Amino acid sequence: MTATPDALLASLARRLGQDRVLTDPSELVVYEADGSTMHDVTPRAVVFPRGTEEVAAVVQACLANGVAFVARGAGTGLSGGAMALDGGIVVALNRMDRILGIDVEDRRATVEPGVRNLAVSEAAARHGLFYAPDPSSQAVCTLGGNVAHNSGGPHTLKHGVTVNHVLGVQLVTPWGEVVRVGGPDRPGYDLLALLTGAEGTLGIVTEVEVALRRIPEGVRTLLASFPDVDRASAAVSAIIGAGIVPAALEMMDDVVVGALEAAFGFAFPSDAGALLLVESDGPEPGLDREAADVAEVCRAHGALDVRSADTAAERAEVWTARKKAFGALGRVARHYYTQDGVIPRTRLPDMLRHVREVAARHGLRVANVFHAGDGNLHPCILFDEDDAATRAKVLEAGAEILRHCVELGGSLTGEHGVGVEKREAMALLFSESDLELMRRLSDAWDPAGLCNPGKVLPMGAGCVELSPRARQAAL
Amino acid sequence: MNRAVPDVVLEPGDADEAAELLRGAASNGLALLVRGHGTRASQGALPRDVDAVFSTARLGAVETYEPGDLTLTVGCGIGLAALHDLLAERGQWLPLQAERRRGTLGGLLATAADGVVDLGYGRPRDLVLGARVALADGLVARARGRVVKNVAGYDVPRLLVGSFGTLGALLEVSLRVAPRPARRTAALLGYASVADALLAAERVREGRDEPVFVDVLAGACEPQLALGFDGSEERVAGCRRRAVAAAERVGCTGLMLLDDDASAELRRRLDDPVAHLLPEDEGARPGVVVRWSGRPSLLGGWLSAALAAAERAGVAVRADARPALGLGFLGLTGDDADALEATAREVLTLGRRRGAAVLLAAPDTLRGEPEDVWGPPPADWSLMERTAQALDPQRVFSCGRFVGGL
Amino acid sequence: MDAPRDPAARPDTAPTGVPAAAPAAPAEDASSTADRPPLLEQPECVHCGFCLPACPTYAALGTEMDSPRGRLHLMRALDAGRIDATASVVRHLDLCLTCHACETACPSGVPYAELLEDTREKLLDSLLRPRRQRVLERLVTWAVALPPGVQRAGIAALRLAERMGLGRRLADASRGSGHRAVAAGLLLGSPPDGVVVPSHTPAVGRRRMRVGLLQGCVARWTFGRVNAHTVRLLALAGCDVVVPPAQRCCGALHLHGGRREEARRLARRNLAAFEEVGELDAVVVNAAGCGTTLKDWGRLLADDPVWAERAAALSAKTRDALELLDELGLPPARRPLERRVAYHDACHLAHGQHVRAAPRRLLEAIPGLELVPLTDADRCCGSAGIYNLLHPKEAQAILDPKLARLASSGADVVAAANPGCLMQIAAGARRAGLRLETRHPLELLGEAHG
Incomplete structure (x- = not known):
C-alpha cells in the first residue's frame, strides 16, 4: 500500500481537508485491527468526517471511485468488523461525539455515533435515567458500534440489548443517501431491527436516538464462589428455574479470578474454582427477599461463600473487575482469542466440559468469563507465542468450540458479531437457503457491494485478505 | 366495496409443503394473502383482489419447548389458546396478549399486536428470537435462532414482525417466554378529568415501582387510571401501595384494588384494544379504532383534542392511553356513518400532525386506501420498498393491506 | 516502577476487594489455586482499548496514533520492522505526555511508560524531529541538570541562545503556554521567589x-x-x-x-x-x-x-x-481558610504514585476549607514537564477542558502538587480570564498551620 494520491484520496482531501485524511502508511498501520488482533488489514486511508453531510459525501466519493468503506468508532470490536477489506477506507466516527440532546420527559437521548456508551448514562444520571445496554467495553465503545453489533452486556438479561433501546437513526445508505429511519412504532417495516446488528453492512449510522430508563431504586449484588464451574452452572439453572430473573448473572472461572486478583488486588476465596456474580435490581419492596433467595440457591448448590457488595463503591469495584476481566487476562497471557458462542442455558455444564476438553487436546489454556444467564460464553483461548503454528492451533480450537455451540442448538455469536472472523463459520449455523435470504437483503441494500464488504456473510473462499500472519496460520 | 375472499386456500402442513405450494403459486403468477385463523383479517387496508390465501393454520406444531431455557420454538399456526395452555402447564407464559384466546401466534406477530403488559415485558418484536420464513418464490429459510442472545446474521425475524405478511410468511418462530409471576395484581383509580388521570399516570411513571401497565381509560365512564404489578407477594404489595399513593395525591375520586380474578378480568379487558374499545355486547354498531403512537409527551395533547372532536360530533368515544409507551387507542362508535367517518378522519389528522395514527379497525369505507389506514408513507419509505423488492420482487404477498399499498 | 504498580503497594487506593465479611476458606487447600496461571512479568497489550478514553492526547486529537494503544502498536510495528521511524511516527510518540493515565486504566498492566522510554531512547536526538523541538529539549535537559552553582552560568548560555533568536521563539512558544515562568526562570535567570530553605x-x-x-x-x-x-x-x-x-x-x-x-x-x-x-x-x-x-x-x-x-x-x-x-498526621490547623478549593490530581501523583486520597484528606482537615468536586480531576493539564514548551498547541488543547472543568467547579482555588501543573493552569486561567488562584496543597496547609 503506497500513499500515491489516487483520485478518491484527492477528492476526499478536497472535501474534508488534508488533515482529516490519513494516508501515511506508518499511521495507517494503527488502523489495521480493532479490539481483536487475530486479523489485520491496513486500510487505504482513514478519513474523519464531521457530521452526516460529510459522511454522505465520503460515501458518494467512494461509490464514484469504486472503493469500499467501513465505519469505525473506538475500535473495540472483537470480530474484525471495523477492518477495511478489499482496499477500502476507514470512516472514523470517533470525533463525531456530541450528545445532541437528552429529552428527560420522553426519556430518550439523541447522540452522534462516536459518543461513548458510558457517556450517555453519565449525562443522563442527573435526571435519574440511564442507558441500559452496558457492554464490558462501555467506557470505551461507541453508540455507533453498539448499533452495528447490537451490543449486549451483563445487564441485558433483564434490560435487553441494543435493539430493544434504539428509537431511531439517521442513516447514510450504501448508495449515499441520507435517510431518517423511524422508530419501531411508526407504521411500516421494522427497519431499525434490520439495521441494528447488521455490522455496518447496510449503511453508516450518523445519529442515534436511544431510550433511557429510570435508574432502578435498589440493587443487590452478590458474589458467590464455587469449587468448580459445574456447580456454579447448576446454580445458574436453579436460579432461573426458581422463576428469578436477575438483572445480571455472570460467571468467571479460576483463571480469570487469578488475573483479577493480580490486576485489582481482590481477595477472593483461594479455593474458588468459579465465581458467580448475581445482581438483582428494581423496586425495593421484595428486593431483599430476591437476593436472599439467590443466596440460598447458591448455597444449596455448593457455594463456598456468598458475599454481598453493599455500598455503591463496593459494587463499582466488583463491576470494574468484571468489565475489565478481558483486559486483565493480559496479565496471564500475551495474547488471547475470545469466542462469543451462545448455547441454551441448560447446556452450560456440557459446553464448559467440551471447552476444557478442546483446550486440553490442543495443549492450550482457556479462561472463561461470560454471561451465564444468557448462555453467552466467552471462552478466551490464551497463548504466548505469536507464531503461525500456535495461531492455527488456536483458530482450530476456537472453531471446534463454535461447532459444539451450534450442535447444542446455539449460535456463533451473542454480541461480538460475525465480522470477518466468523464469516465462514456462518455456513455451520445456516443452510444455503438461510444465507440466500440474507444475501438478497444485502444485495438490495448494497448493490455496489462497497459498504463494509467481506463481513457477516460467507464468501466461500476461505480466508480472504487477512494478514500475512493469519494467512500463514490458515495454511 | 368488500372484495371477495378467494376460495383457493394453500394450507401446507410443514415447511416443505409450504415451499412447494409457494413455488407452484409463483410459477402460476398467483397473488397471495397470508392468513392464520383470520381473526385479524379486518386490520389494515382492504386487500387487493388476490388469487389465493396462504394459510398457516396447519403449521402449529411445537418444535422444541425447553422450560429451563425459557424458550419455545413453535409453528406460527398454533392457536393462542393452545399456546397459552401449553406454557401455563409449566408455570410459564408468553406475556403478549396473554389473555386473548382467539387467533394464531402468527397473526399476533404479523400484526405486532398490542398487549396489556407490553410495558412490563416488551412488545412482540422484543420476544422473538428466531424464525423460519417462506418467501414468495418458495425459498424457506431460518434466521437467527432459539437462544436468547444472538447476533449471527441479519435480524429477519424482527423485520417480519408487524409486516402484515407482505414480505413473506412466518412459518415457525422461537420465542423468549417467562416464568409466570407469583402474583398479578392491579388497581383502578377514578379521576374527575382525563388531564388528572394523565397527571396521575405521570406521577406513577416518575416513581420506580415498575408497573407492568399504566393505562388511562376514558369515555365510557369517569376517567380512570389502571395500574398492574407482577411479581412476588412482597413486590406487588409494596409497589402497588406506593404507586397508588402517588396516584391518589392527584385528586383521586375513587380506588379499587384488584387481586386474582378481578385483576385477571381487568387485564382480559385491556389486552386487546379493539375488543376493549368496540365491545361486542353493545351490538354490531359500526366502529373505528385509531391507534396513535409517538412521543409520550405528545399523547395528552392528541387524546384531549380527539376526545373533544368526538364530543363535538356526537360520536360515542372510549379511549385507552398508555403514556409510558407513547401509545393511545381511541374507539369511536355511532350509527351515523358519515359523522363517524368524519370524526375518524379528524382524529387521524390530529394524530398525524405529531406522531403516527393508524386505523386498527374501521368500516370498509374507511379502509379503501392504504394512506387512509396507515397515513402517508414515512420518511424511510424508500428503504421499505427496497426491502420488499429484495424479498418479494414479484409482489406476490403485497396485497395492498400495508403501508404504501405493500 | 514495579513497586507502585503492584496493587498491594498502593498506599491509598488499595482495593478492599469485595467486603471480606465472610472469612475466606483455609488456604492450605492449594489444589485449585495451583491451576491459576503464573503472572507475566511483562504483560503485552491485548488491544482492549480501555486506555483510549483515559488518554488526554486521544481525547484532544481523536487519532489512534495519538492513543496509548496506537503508540504501542506503532512501537511494535517499529520493532518488527514493519514500519520505518518516519517523522510522523516520531511525532506521535513524542506527543505522549507520559501522564501514566493509561497505566491506571490498563487492565493488563502493560508497562507503557517503560516501553515508551525504550523507544524514545532508540530515537534519541533523531533528526526527524523539528529543529526547534530538538534544540529546545536538549538545552532544557542540559540546563536543569547543571549543579545549582553552575546553573546560572548555564542560564547565561541560554541567554546567548536567546540573543541568537532561539529565546524569542522560545518565549513566543511559551507565552501563554504556562511555562513562561520556567522559560523566564531558566532563560533569564530571575528566580521569582527567592525563598531558600535551611540545610x-x-x-x-x-x-x-x-x-x-x-x-x-x-x-x-x-x-x-x-x-x-x-x-x-x-x-x-x-x-x-x-x-x-x-x-x-x-x-x-x-x-x-x-x-x-x-x-x-x-x-x-x-x-x-x-x-x-x-x-x-x-x-x-x-x-x-x-x-x-x-x-x-x-x-x-x-x-x-x-x-x-x-x-x-x-x-x-x-x-x-x-x-x-x-501518614504521620499533623496537629490540628490553627488558622481557618475560607476557600473553595478544587484539587487537581497531578498525573505523577495519581497515576504515577497512586496517591489520591491523602492530599484530599489533608485539605479537608483545614477548617473553613471546602473541597469542591472536580470532574476528571486526574486528567492531565498538559504541562507534563516541558511538553507545553515543545508542543504548545497540543498542550493548550489538553488544558482547555481542564479549565472548563475548573470554571464549572465553582472553586476559587485550584490545588495541585506539582509545580508544572501550577504554572500551566495559572497561565491558562489568566489567559481565559478565570478568577482562579493556583496553590500547592502544601502552601495551603502551611498557611493553615501558620
Missing part, C-alpha cells in the same frame, strides 16, 4: 523521623516558598528535615525523553548526595513528577552492580510530602 531543620517536639528533602532543580528557584512550607510542616509532624547540599535535578525530564543514561547519571549523583547526609527514614519530594522518578530509580539502576541495591532502598523509602504528612 537542617529540627523536629518540633518529639522526633519521629529523620527525612531528606529533594528541593527540585527548577522549584528551588521558583517555588522556594513551597519548599519552606514543606520543611515546616514536616517538622511539625515530627521530622528532622535535612536538605542534602549535593543534590541535583532528579532526571525526570531525561527519563521521559528517553535519555536514560543521563537519568542514570543524575540518579547515581543524587543517591550519593542523599547517602552522604547519613541515615534517613524517608526521602521526601513535593513535586509529583520528581517523586515518581525517585520511586523509579530502583528499576532504572536495576542492572547496575554498584547502585542497584542502593537505588532500590532509596526508591522504597521515597514519599510524596503529602503522602508522608497524611
